[in-house]
Amino acid sequence: MTDDSLLDRALVRLEEAASHLQIDQDVIEKLKYPRETTKTRLLIRMDDGSRKSFLAWRCRYDDTRGPTKGGIRFHPESTIEEVETLAFWMTFKCAVMNLPYGGGKGAVRVDPHTLSKTELERLSRAYMQAFATTVGPDRDIPAPDVYTNAMIMGWMADEYNQITGSVTPAVITGKPIALGGSLGRNDATARGGFYLVRHLAEELGLAGSHTVAIQGFGNAGQFYAQLAAADGHRIVAVSDSTGAIYRPGGLDVTRLIAGKTAGRRVTELAAELGATIIPADELIGVEADLLVPAALEEMITQANAATVKARVVLELANGPVTAEADKILSERGVIVLPDILANAGGVTVSYFEWVQNRQGFYWDLEEIHARLKKMMEREGRAVWDIAKDRSVSVRAAAYIHALGRLSTAIEAHGTQPFFAG
Ligand code: NAD
Numbered sequence: 001m002t003d004d005s006l007l008d009r010a011l012v013r014l015e016e017a018a019s020h021l022q023i024d025q026d027v028i029e030k031l032k033y034p035r036e037t038t039k040t041r042l043l044i045r046m047d048d049g050s051r052k053s054f055l056a057w058r059c060r061y062d063d064t065r066g067p068t069k070g071g072i073r074f075h076p077e078s079t080i081e082e083v084e085t086l087a088f089w090m091t092f093k094c095a096v097m098n099l100p101y102g103g104g105k106g107a108v109r110v111d112p113h114t115l116s117k118t119e120l121e122r123l124s125r126a127y128m129q130a131f132a133t134t135v136g137p138d139r140d141i142p143a144p145d146v147y148t149n150a151m152i153m154g155w156m157a158d159e160y161n162q163i164t165g166s167v168t169p170a171v172i173t174g175k176p177i178a179l180g181g182s183l184g185r186n187d188a189t190a191r192g193g194f195y196l197v198r199h200l201a202e203e204l205g206l207a208g209s210h211t212v213a214i215q216g217f218g219n220a221g222q223f224y225a226q227l228a229a230a231d232g233h234r235i236v237a238v239s240d241s242t243g244a245i246y247r248p249g250g251l252d253v254t255r256l257i258a259g260k261t262a263g264r265r266v267t268e269l270a271a272e273l274g275a276t277i278i279p280a281d282e283l284i285g286v287e288a289d290l291l292v293p294a295a296l297e298e299m300i301t302q303a304n305a306a307t308v309k310a311r312v313v314l315e316l317a318n319g320p321v322t323a324e325a326d327k328i329l330s331e332r333g334v335i336v337l338p339d340i341l342a343n344a345g346g347v348t349v350s351y352f353e354w355v356q357n358r359q360g361f362y363w364d365l366e367e368i369h370a371r372l373k374k375m376m377e378r379e380g381r382a383v384w385d386i387a388k389d390r391s392v393s394v395r396a397a398a399y400i401h402a403l404g405r406l407s408t409a410i411e412a413h414g415t416q417p418f419f420a421g
Contacts, residue, residue, distance in 0.1 A: 243265065
């Protein structure tokens, strides 16, 4: 049993990547701590007239390569440690994709499902009031994450505009299209992962039609199911926080999404889809060629990694596979396409949104898809080649790729040998 924190465990990946590169110790010293994390309490008026206070954070992990970028999560179990770890991952994700950003993240400890719509709006605006001097289009640019959405981003952008007396859509991404959002942002995370798998299909042993199991059926999971099904693949199992369903012959994705959109759980849809209900944690071990964790962190662990039957794991969620599970999967020959590459489509189209906001000229969907595809394929191929050349996992390769870019930027300010010599 280890009492290492989530961030300590994430930093193992940094150390591993550093062992493959000739980098100055300054780089590690800079990247092993978050630059700044602000904690506050958001005090809002509830609909019943009472006041309630919610813990909230914003972390700017590292901004060497540009303004920090990262989502805001509303979740009852959010912690400062989780926020800092997610911000660390964002630093590496932006570097993998060569986006001109550092990494950031924010959260409010709240179960948004217990709030009314007006309370949710007040909480979202309170977040922006608290962090109006932390964020900014050249400083720190939030976006949606778990249990936050385009409307919440729109409220936050509006609050920022009211505070600053300007209209600055580039302060936040993932906004509604009518408020300066980008076309293609809604399915970008899933689409990026989908382009990556398609590009490497041959190498992954997934050429032709394959079967897919998806853990978590929210934004990332639903869009992945839609894209894969439309491309001729069978979605055999899906889960949400309440349970999982399994149908070896394939699930009807259109009806599944319609049911979820109507507010039903996946298990409530089992009968009409001819599927079997299985415990949520058994989804990891169902027979499928591709396993797509698209829920939360640390879902594939030492305890269940040996049950994985898929030959490839596509991490649409952030941090779904623990370091111990990574080892078990690798020993069993399972290829893990790591989060910092696999789910980078979301931040990439967020970057496109920020670029369009700043230039005041908007691209059509075709252009966005073409640019996303090109970037996913370019960086995906580069990472794959590093993995092959150095005989390391794809995750280690992605960290090596990112750390190479981060260290070049950090070292450009001068290193110890430069100053001491
Ligand atoms: P979401 O809130 O839309 O969906 C999350 C889903 O996970 C929900 O269906 C929920 O029921 C399910 N879930 C929660 N606990 C579960 C459990 N124990 N077992 C099975 N399912 C469970 O969130 P999202 O935006 O789809 O994000 C999902 C993951 O993808 C997160 O890790 C997030 O950080 C990551 N991600 C999302 C984006 C994006 O653009 N949306 C970008 C990058 C990474």
